[in-house]
Amino acid sequence: MLVLQEPVQAAIWHCLNQYAFSDAVFLAERLYAELANEDSVFLLGTCYYRAGRVNEAYWLLSNAAPTRPNARFLLARCAVDLEKLGDAETALSGADTEFGDISPFALQLLAHIYCCTERRSKAAESQLKALKINPFLWDSFSQLCHLGGKVDPDEIFQLSNVKNLSACLGYNNNVTSTLNVENLPPSFNSPKMTPVNTTLSTAAMGEAITPDSVVPTSRLRSAFAPTTSPFSPSFGILPLEQTPMQYAPTLTDANERKANNFMQPVRNAVGQLKEVFSPIQQVRRSTRFSSNSYSVKENNKSPHRKSAAPKSPSRKNKSRITKVNPNKISIEPTEINRIKESTDRVVTATSTCNVVRQSSEGLMTLLRAIGEAYLQLAQLKCRKALVLLDELPPQHHNSPWVQSLIAVAHHELAEYESAAKHFAIVRAAQPLRTEYLDIYSTCLWHLQREVELSALARELVNRDRRCATAWLVAGNCFSLHKEHDTAVRFFRRAVQLQPDRPYSHTLLGHEYVATEETDKALACFRSAVRLDPRHYNAWFGIATVYSKQERFRLAEVHYRRALAIHPESGVLLCHLGVVLVALGQPKRALDTLDRAVAMDPTNPLCCFHRASVLFSANQLDKALEELEKLKDLVPKESLVYYLLGKVHNKLGNSHLALMHFSWATDLDPKGTSGHIKEAFDPARAENPPDTVL
Incomplete structure (x- = not known):
């Protein structure tokens, strides 16, 4: 039986466009059985891939050894999905010269392979090539930004650089x-x-x-x-x-x-x-x-002379000739x-x-x-980013994606209240959106909002148990409730579902720090850094582990590494200042903490450690002033009242010292009772109270 290829192909593409994948696969298999050429191989592979049958698509294409760019690109995509990165890279050889209109997408896929194999400079180069061919590829631009490459939006997003606009818009x-x-x-x-x-x-x-x-x-x-x-x-x-x-x-x-x-x-x-x-x-x-007249012979001598009568046309041509008006055709x-x-x-x-x-x-x-x-x-220049985002047209500024970016910027600045407010706007606009909800859960963790975090975790896990974000949110929820073992189990599940996500490894590492499993914590943080060298949270985690181990030199190195990535973080400066105190450099520590407070004057942690350093430096009046401001910021923080009691005790204000120690005990009976006795009897403490931060 003779099968015409073109109408069958038309029917297959029609089924694919209407998401009728089973019908498309059936017809494509019939066509492949009749005509096993490269066209039918590619079409059947496309049907398999879109129907989620990636293994079958890969087997079909790899055995066919295709030569055409589209088929090679599909083979590479199947190989990437199956984590056969070597086969994918081979299929994409010549991506920038041999793939025609699909070359930018081939370069994108090649950049992904380079990232997975820790060739970040080559990944950035491929993404930049893709953008030069097609500036509409936003994902290439965003990946370049995260790779730390030199990117100029004013230069990239220009149609004057585009050689073929038709190809960029998807027209053949x-x-x-x-x-x-x-x-x-x-x-x-x-x-x-x-x-x-x-x-x-x-x-x-x-x-x-x-x-x-x-x-x-x-x-x-x-x-x-x-x-x-x-x-x-x-x-x-x-x-x-x-x-x-x-x-x-x-x-x-x-x-x-x-x-x-x-x-x-x-x-x-x-x-x-x-x-x-x-x-x-x-x-x-x-x-x-x-025409309505015949040709005449002009008489130059007598312009008024009548022209001779023309010869009558022959009967043969009579029907084809009519009068001609030379001024009107x-x-x-x-x-x-x-x-x-x-x-x-x-x-x-x-x-x-x-x-x-x-x-x-x-x-x-x-x-x-x-x-x-x-x-x-x-680049974590969050203040400038917020200004630029606010300048976008209203229809884009109010979109969930831009509101999410605004929320992330506030989170990076430790402005958790503002971040949560913008995340709530996103949730109201798109309740099923999961992008950046792991960051939202971290904001709720810092704000100690147990009810909201529990509700968010329950909703996400019930909706999709194979979503890594859902388990990260659940892990943060149990971490807030101090159920660290359960939190670790949930974070490990998130890592299992999405092992190439640095933030999953980082949150798991912080939970191991809370359970004093420092070796496991270091392994998690190093995995995150390997996936993304610019993930400053992981560098911060490594520094925290070294600080707990009293390896303060190494802690300083890693805090500075994190600060090089995120120079606007008051929290990082604060921790660096604490490490400098431990290294016996109080002046450098105070300068660092002054910068942290100037950068983030409402951050309680920065203010508290600055007051601690001032107290250690015997600048009691400045320490007292700082702590009084801090008491208004965090009225239920026991350590603030405890440090106020120590300041008043050193100033000789015994009644005020006793009053603040009493308040500290009421707020946290188990955490401060021992320290109160040490404040009145320094000989009982292993370390003098003046050095306690």
């Missing part, structure tokens, strides 16, 4: 595309114009309009001829009957040239059309044009309609191309603004 130059101007995004500053539904050649998108840029109706119907690339969903559409257009074959030679030029850019179309209809002095013999209505329709196509095609280009320019302007803000946030 061999195929036509229907663009509905009415559906173009109004927010991208597209010009106001009458909505038209027009069909045009997409080759005109990236370049100036040329005579070949506007495709006649007959060519549009036959655009999907067998020569069309078989890798596009439009490959299977059968060609319709082709009736090529014919233009004005009855004009004089000079006017024929004018008529043929009507396909020039729209700036010439109207003028040329006027020339076609201008008075014609020379008449070409034609069956389509007639009549054109058949069908010819006028053809010229008018062709000119209209030039106008509408040019207008639509202008709208598409201007809309793309508007998108580039928006991407430059968002890109600059995102770059600042990726």
Whole structure:
């Protein structure tokens, strides 16, 4: 039985586009059984992949050893999903030269492979190449930002650097595309114009309009001829009957040239059309044009002399000759309609191309603004990022994605209340959104909001037990309740579900620190650093472990490493100051803590440690002033009252010291009772109270 390939392919792509994957697989298998060529192999592999049958797609393509770029790209994607990175890299060889319009996506996938194999510089290089070819690839830009590469949004998001805009927008130059101007995004500053539904050649998108840029109706119907690339969903559409257009074959030679030029850019179309209809002095013999007089011989001597009567035309030609008026040429209505329709196509095609280009320019302007803000946030310059995000247009500023970025920026600045407020806005707008909810749970952990965190954890786990974010939130919930063993189990589950996520390893490491399992904690933090060397939380965790082990030199080195990544963190400066105190450098410690307080004046931790250093340096008045402010910030923190009691005790204010020690005991009976006795009898303490921080 003979099976025509094109209609079957059309049916398969139609099923794929309607998400009927089972039907698509069935038809693709029938086609492959009939015609086992590279086209049918690629199509069947695509059906398998979209249906979630990645192993079958990989086996099929790897055995077929495809040579075409699309098939090799699909093979590489299957290999990446199956963690066969070596096979994927081999399939993507020549990604920047041999893959044509899909080369930026091949470069993206290659960059992912480089990241997984710890070749971050090559990953950044591949992402930059992808962006130069197609500046619409936001993921490449965001990955470049996180890789720490040198990125300039003003340079990247420019259409002037794009060689082929059609390819960036997903159009195949061999195929036509229907663009509905009415559906173009109004927010991208597209010009106001009458909505038209027009069909045009997409080759005109990236370049100036040329005579070949506007495709006649007959060519549009036959655009999907067998020569069309078989890798596009439009490959299977059968060609319709082709009736090529014919233009004005009855004009004089000079006017024929004018008529043929009507396909020039729209700036010439109207003028040329006027020339076609201008008075014609020379008449070409034609069956389509007639005249109302015969040729006469001019008499120069007597201009008023009557001309001789012409010879009567022969009977044979009589029916073909009529009177001619040299000042008025009549054109058949069908010819006028053809010229008018062709000119209209030039106008509408040019207008639509202008709208598409201007809309793309508007998108580039928006991407430059968002890109600059995102770059600042990726570099952890959070204050500047917040300013830039606030300057975005309202419709984008109020979107869940931008609100999430604002929340993350506040979180990085330890402004947990503001971060939680913006996360709540995101949750109200998109209740099922899970992006950055692990950060949200950390904010709730710092704010000690047990009820909200418990509700969030229960909701996420019940919704999707295979979501790593859900288990991270649940882990934070049990960590807040001091159930560390359960928290560790949940964090380990998150790592199991998504092992390439640095934050999962970091949270697990911090939980091991809480349970005093420092070796396990160090292993977790090092895993996070290996996945992302710019993950400052992991460097902070390593420094914390060394600080607990009293290896203060190593702790200082790693705190400074974290600060090099996040220089605006008052918390990091605070911990560095504490380590400097332990190293016997009180002056450097106080300078560091002064910077921390100036950077984050409402951070209780920074203020408390600064007051502790001032107390140790015997600057009691300044310490007392700092602690009084701190008491207003955290009125239920027992350590603040305990340190106030020590200051008053050293100043000789015994009654005030006893009062603050009593308040500290009421707030935390088990945590401070021993320290109160030490405050009155320093000889009982292993370390003098003046050195306790």
